[in-house]
Amino acid sequence: MFLSIATTHRPATDLGFLLHKHPGRAHETELPFGKAHVFYPEVGEDRCEAALLLDIDPVGLVRGKGRSDGLLDQYVNDRPYAASSFLSVALARALRTAMAGTSRERPELAETAIPLEATITPLPARGGEALVHELFEPLGWTCAIEPVAGADGEASRYVTLRLSGNARLRDLLNHLYVLIPVLDDDKHYWVGDDEVEKLLRRGEGWLDAHPARDLIVRRYLIHRRGLAREALERLAPETRDEAVDPAERKVGAEDALEAPLRLNDERMAAVVETLRASGAKAIADLGCGEGKLLQRLVRERWVERLIGVDAAARDLEWAAKRLKLHLAGGPPEGRVTLLHGSVTYRDRRWEDVDAVALVEVIEHLDADRLPALQKVVFGAARPQTVVVTTPNAEYNALFPNLAAGAFRHPDHRFEWTRGEFRAWAEGVASAHGYAVAYDDIGKLDEALGAPTQMAVFTRAG
The missing domain is CATH 3.40.50.150 (Vaccinia Virus protein VP39)
Incomplete structure (x- = not known):
């Protein structure tokens, strides 16, 4: 799976200061399930692009490094190859400081909206292209979506997504961190109470007012109704009586x-x-x-x-x-x-x-x-x-x-x-x-x- 982030802000090489990754080197981060590689395909004053390539060890998943309840098994599946919660974890590990919005060398720039472009592929889109637009466009992103052909040229649920807009880099990273697993509608690890805290932290400043808030919460928390109810109540206390998935009501x-x-x-x-x-x-x-x-x-x-x-x-x-x-x-x-x-x-x-x-x-x-x-x-x-x-x-x-x-x-x-x-x-x-x-x-x-x-x-x- 592949994610790239580019900017045309001048000098564009300031992207390295925001990401805390020097454009002249390749960077590697060890993960529980593989490695994250960050490198720069393009470096220039007018445009600079950084790429995150996630190399997942599929054998490691079968050996128990996936979800702790044993759902991953020997069957061939898309987990090592498709953008998913694995990519979110890699973002949090490899670009942790950038996601926090801190930059020692360019503190003002870290708080400034700059032109940004992001490409994610292959991205599972359970809900189709309409859901991709529904999730990203209210956040100010322009979406260009290209379907990824399946076997024998047949349609698949995967797309290549290109986002463009003006935002702080940390906002882009946090949007991706939350919404990639929402589009996948799955996670590779056990989802417990701490996942509510992650969602609220990464969604601070945008999730509470998002028109698809309830859907985002339910999918991010893999439809665990008690957790979704807690998150929704904390995001919007005034909707406490409504913050229950219809499927959980006494009579659905x-x-x-x-x-x-x-x-x-x-x-x-x-x-x-x-x-x-x-x-x-x-x-x-x-x-x-x-x-x-x-x-x-x-x-x-x-x-x-x-x-x-x-x-x-x-x-x-x-x-x-x-x-x-x-x-x-x-x-x-x-x-x-x-x-x-x-x-x-x-x-x-x-x-x-x-x-x-x-x-x-x-x-x-x-x-x-x-x-x-x-x-x-x-x-x-x-x-x-x-x-x-x-x-x-x-x-x-x-x-x-x-x-x-x-x-x-x-x-x-x-x-x-x-x-x-x-x-x-x-x-x-x-x-x-x-x-x-x-x-x-x-x-x-x-x-x-x-x-x-x-x-x-x-x-x-």
């Missing part, structure tokens, strides 16, 4: 929409009955959320072992409370295990189960992450049974309060028609040696089908 948008149909109850009952019929004794609920399915399954005597996996630590805390883990009246020790993890990275801790449930999960993933999920579940774990449920987009026309073309939940990345879901399921089954059957959940409309569609995959042989 999707639940409220489907409540009159009692669809959640029907969905859970259908999944439990399908798992019972499969003969599974050990079951993993991937994307278990607050543990609603686990709560139903733990009552079933035929279930010997349950594993819940979710990327949201706060949801796992609620699941533990719901299930009364380690409390009197709760399940016996070892019968239920909750794991912090991702459905798109291999995790051997749950791979020996008989069945996997993905209940209303796939629609929360970007479509280009589905192949990773398929490799993890159907390729690596290969349980005997996989149950997948997802909304039927055709049925949305029957919800009176849902606008045409809108999704049932703001976090949904897509909602499939029956044909689209079956095409995906048939492709997965064919590629991985499974048979697949389908069922409808909820009140059936003769023309539009049922509100929820379910696919049940059974491993052949």
Whole structure:
């Protein structure tokens, strides 16, 4: 991954004083996951450009130098090559003094807005070019975006971003530090309470008034709702009652929409009955959320072992409370295990189960992450049974309060028609040696089908 910063301020070589990196030398900074190299491709009185090249050790990531919860594994992924939280960490380490806005030799210049240009490539843009503009333009940056072609010239989610504008160098660096992982919508390390402090420090003076403030906070804190609520309350105390992600409210948008149909109850009952019929004794609920399915399954005597996996630590805390883990009246020790993890990275801790449930999960993933999920579940774990449920987009026309073309939940990345879901399921089954059957959940409309569609995959042989 590559970041360059240039200025046409005269003399442009003053950029070296602001960055605390001499233009006549190459500079190297050791990082926990590789090395950051700073060098100057162009040095002149009229224009000076500094580049930061990040050299990540992919083997080091697999050996445990990535996120501490074990989400990174041997699968090939974009982490060593795409601009991400790795680049933010490199900025903070290699250009720490510049980010603080101090310059012993040019203190006045450090406080002065100067013409700056920045280029970042390849930059993941989960949300597309529109989101890039939405994040950077309110901060005074002009954005030039060039898509990065994928394999065989196909479109990808990566772009080359060129920013230009007048600002203090430290403002540019802090904008990049926060917004690069926001665009990636992921981080390579554990996000805890100290991450709120980092966000507030790097966002000082601009984040509180940013029109996309709430989105920036949620994505920077990888959708950890408690942390996002704390950050939003501190940024804007007057919005304390509003600083809750809609998905965290007692009745979320999707639940409220489907409540009159009692669809959640029907969905859970259908999944439990399908798992019972499969003969599974050990079951993993991937994307278990607050543990609603686990709560139903733990009552079933035929279930010997349950594993819940979710990327949201706060949801796992609620699941533990719901299930009364380690409390009197709760399940016996070892019968239920909750794991912090991702459905798109291999995790051997749950791979020996008989069945996997993905209940209303796939629609929360970007479509280009589905192949990773398929490799993890159907390729690596290969349980005997996989149950997948997802909304039927055709049925949305029957919800009176849902606008045409809108999704049932703001976090949904897509909602499939029956044909689209079956095409995906048939492709997965064919590629991985499974048979697949389908069922409808909820009140059936003769023309539009049922509100929820379910696919049940059974491993052949």
